[in-house]
Amino acid sequence: MTSARAAIAAPNALAAQAGLDVIAAGGTAVDAAIAAQAVTYVTEPGIVSALGGAFVNVWPANADPQVIDGNCEMPGRGAAHERFGTGLRNLHLDYGGGITINAGAGSAATPGSFAAYELARARFGAAPWADILAPAIAACRTGFRLGQAAGSYLRLVGPQLYGFDPVTRAQHFVDDEPVGPGARMTNTDLADTLEIVAAEGSSALYTGDIAGAIAAHVQLEGGLIGAADLSAYTAVCRPAGRTRLHDWDVALNPPPSIGGPVLTAMLRLLARRSLAPDELIAVQTEVLQYRHSHLDRAADLTEAGAELLRALQTNNLASLPTSTDTAHVSVVDSEGMACAITTSAGYSSGVTIPGTGLILNNCLGEPELNRRGLHALPPGTRLASNMAPTTARCDDGAVLAIGSPGADRITTALMQVLGRYCLTGDNLQAAIDAPRLHAQPQQSEDGPRIRIDYEPDDEIASAVAQLDCDSMLHEPLAMFFGGVGAALRTANGDLLAAADPRRAAATAIG
Numbered sequence: 001m002t003s004a005r006a007a008i009a010a011p012n013a014l015a016a017q018a019g020l021d022v023i024a025a026g027g028t029a030v031d032a033a034i035a036a037q038a039v040t041y042v043t044e045p046g047i048v049s050a051l052g053g054a055f056v057n058v059w060p061a062n063a064d065p066q067v068i069d070g071n072c073e074m075p076g077r078g079a080a081h082e083r084f085g086t087g088l089r090n091l092h093l094d095y096g097g098g099i100t101i102n103a104g105a106g107s108a109a110t111p112g113s114f115a116a117y118e119l120a121r122a123r124f125g126a127a128p129w130a131d132i133l134a135p136a137i138a139a140c141r142t143g144f145r146l147g148q149a150a151g152s153y154l155r156l157v158g159p160q161l162y163g164f165d166p167v168t169r170a171q172h173f174v175d176d177e178p179v180g181p182g183a184r185m186t187n188t189d190l191a192d193t194l195e196i197v198a199a200e201g202s203s204a205l206y207t208g209d210i211a212g213a214i215a216a217h218v219q220l221e222g223g224l225i226g227a228a229d230l231s232a233y234t235a236v237c238r239p240a241g242r243t244r245l246h247d248w249d250v251a252l253n254p255p256p257s258i259g260g261p262v263l264t265a266m267l268r269l270l271a272r273r274s275l276a277p278d279e280l281i282a283v284q285t286e287v288l289q290y291r292h293s294h295l296d297r298a299a300d301l302t303e304a305g306a307e308l309l310r311a312l313q314t315n316n317l318a319s320l321p322t323s324t325d326t327a328h329v330s331v332v333d334s335e336g337m338a339c340a341i342t343t344s345a346g347y348s349s350g351v352t353i354p355g356t357g358l359i360l361n362n363c364l365g366e367p368e369l370n371r372r373g374l375h376a377l378p379p380g381t382r383l384a385s386n387m388a389p390t391t392a393r394c395d396d397g398a399v400l401a402i403g404s405p406g407a408d409r410i411t412t413a414l415m416q417v418l419g420r421y422c423l424t425g426d427n428l429q430a431a432i433d434a435p436r437l438h439a440q441p442q443q444s445e446d447g448p449r450i451r452i453d454y455e456p457d458d459e460i461a462s463a464v465a466q467l468d469c470d471s472m473l474h475e476p477l478a479m480f481f482g483g484v485g486a487a488l489r490t491a492n493g494d495l496l497a498a499a500d501p502r503r504a505a506a507t508a509i510g
Contacts, residue, residue, distance in 0.1 A: 007497040009497045011147075015329065020508050022131055023333060027131065029333040029335075029337040029339040031126060038050075038133055038136035040343075041190075044150045045154065048326065049345035053387075054341055054387075055341070057391050059251055059391040060337050064240070065391055067254060067257075068236070069238060071383060072109035072382075073380060074109060076226075077379045084375040086223075093160060101367065102365030105351050109361060110229045111233075114197065118202035119235040133194050133198040140187045140188065140357070146179060151179065151183065158178025163178075164350060168359065224379075229379065248394050248395075249394075250267065252388060258384050259385055262287055266283055266411060270283050277463035284438070289441045328341065328403040332399050332489045344385070370383075388404075390402050398491045413481055416437075451470040479502050
């Protein structure tokens with residue numbers, strides 16, 4: 001019997017190779033994607049962390065697509081009222097042109113990524129945790145070279161965000177300076193933690209000794225996560241949202257995700273229009289204005305997302321009432337299973353749980369995901385998310401897994417790549433490489449305005465010039481516009497992978 005093969009797009013070569021190793025050991029596309037993300041947690045410090053959130057989009061070969069929600073949620077079960085709003089550090093970072101965030105233990109939400117991976121493995125996997133986590137553990141112990149994205153981020157924000165916690169500082173500073181691209185790093189504490197997870201499963205992070213250490217340190221540092229929050233956390237498996245894009249059946253992240261419904265809206269509107277820059281701007285503006293007015297501040301994201309999708313079914317969006325840091329892995333295996341995982345830990349809290357190597361997320365401190373206010377949600381509420389891992393099947397039998405990091409540019413990047421690939425038949429790599437634009441609703445003294453960020457392109461520049469809007473021209477292939485990674489099994493069974501030149505990335509087929 002011929003062993004399974006896979007195509008993988010991941011943030012770096014070590015992560016991509018980890019996926020191939022798990023496939024060679026008998027794993028599925030889901031096992032491979034989890035293995036690649038686990039290596040990413042080790043090798044992309046600052047960009048992502050094992051104590052973040054994740055969505056796992058799985059389309060099995062002979063079943064309907066599912067999305068497993070492992071997004072972060074609001075902690076604070078049983079906490080005294082006076083604890084809310086504490087444990088925070090307000091920091092201004094010179095990232096993305098400048099941003100103000102909240103860091104510290106009080107910025108950490110209850111993590112969900114490993115709970116999602118456990119559920120995904122149980123339903124769609126074949127490999128044991130020991131095989132899945134072996135490459136990540138090896139990277140921790142033998143060492144790895146810090147890549148351009150992570151190294152640049154640490155150099156940029158390290159003095160403010162990675163310097164105040166002594167454990168975090170010791171791991172990420174050398175000679176009083178944050179490490180940068182090319183630095184060789186190890187993380188024996190994280191290796192020990194992952195070995196415990198390999199032996200006990202994800203429960204180690206939610207009810208075991210590691211969970212106890214997380215809760216105790218967060219409480220000591222004035223944060224909200226307690227033992228009750230960790231033990232109560234449950235990953236949720238939901239039917240994927242579906243939409244047609246020419247001859248492709250596209251499966252997306254359903255509500256309470258924001259990213260999935262927003263991308264669905266963009267794709268459905270795009271399918272009725274064209275890929276001309278003025279149409280791209282119009283579609284993005286229409287959908288993102290609705291998001292800004294309704295989804296970002298909604299008390300019930302599930303109902304708000306469902307309302308958007310109901311309006312799309314009647315072709316009447318206008319009738320409705322008036323994250324840096326992510327990493328994505330795409331895998332398609334030769335058996336026809338597709339898996340897309342996007343994970344995020346925000347900008348990082350800057351706080352490491354002593355003895356574990358685990359850095360807390362700062363998802364409660366991201367201003368774009370907490371527009372209702374700081375610590376405003378009831379404990380147990382899933383946070384808003386831009387993440388939109390996507391899988392798709394073509395009528396001719398082709399299978400696709402695709403996704404991107406990039407905060408609110410996730411949906412606009414994927415809308416443009418999927419539009420070019422699925423509607424015009426562009427080569428997959430060419431669809432990823434093509435110049436991008438991003439429309440962003442803004443408030444001014446004179447009322448709502450639109451800002452257009454775009455890469456150099458004559459057609460895009462001409463369309464922007466016709467509008468009364470603010471605009472910014474970026475350099476070619478700017479990191480601002482995401483980092484799409486895609487894996488494909490063609491109709492005749494060939495495996496392909498494509499990565500975005502806008503960010504450090506790797507592809508592997510084997």
